């Protein structure tokens with residue numbers, strides 16, 4: 001699986017052009033990406049979606065800028081917990097989904113890198129993480145339960161100092177409706193449903209990388 005993560009990460013390097021500002025996602029697949037970027041040293045600047053990715057990138061000699069000063073990113077490369085043929089993704093097992101969504105939304109193009117275990121027919125089996133203002137913990141948990149989720153609180157806080165509630169649904173029949181319902185809960189600051197953000201995915205399975213594009217192309 002690690003070989004496939006590395007292959008997917010290296011395939012996505014083809015998207016990186018000198019002069020770009022590149023968003024770095026979070027997770028074990030992105031760790032391979034950061035290592036490959038450190039080895040090849042393209043002339044680009046970076047923003048990071050987590051303190052862990054920022055630290056790994058800086059340790060590899062990459063120039064990481066403060067996202068707080070950045071309104072637009074050329075390209076973001078990030079992992080996913082599930083991705084399907086619609087390029088709907090569930091993200092956030094690593095807990096970085098709020099920063100990941102900000103950076104993805106700021107990006108002209110966002111690509112997912114993943115091993116084959118992440119490619120699914122339709123997203124919905126993975127737990128859906130929700131970043132929650134601590135003040136609103138019980139209220140948001142009750143609202144998520146009302147949407148049909150089994151809810152479990154993580155012990156760790158996000159890089160933003162907030163809580164994470166993992167919401168597990170029996171199935172997600174209408175991802176757009178679920179995203180809208182969670183977006184409407186006061187105190188729910190972000191969630192791991194990425195429905196409009198992903199433009200392409202590089203998925204490696206048994207040593208073969210497949211590229212899926214939002215327009216339906218593959219290669």
Ligand SMILES: O=C(CO)[C@H](O)[C@H](O)COP(=O)(O)O
Pocket residue numbers: 025026027028029030078079080081090091092093094095096097100
């Ligand atoms: O969304 C994420 C972190 O918030 C990760 O990108 C996702 O969990 C995939 O991680 P990995 O590459 O370790 O499987």
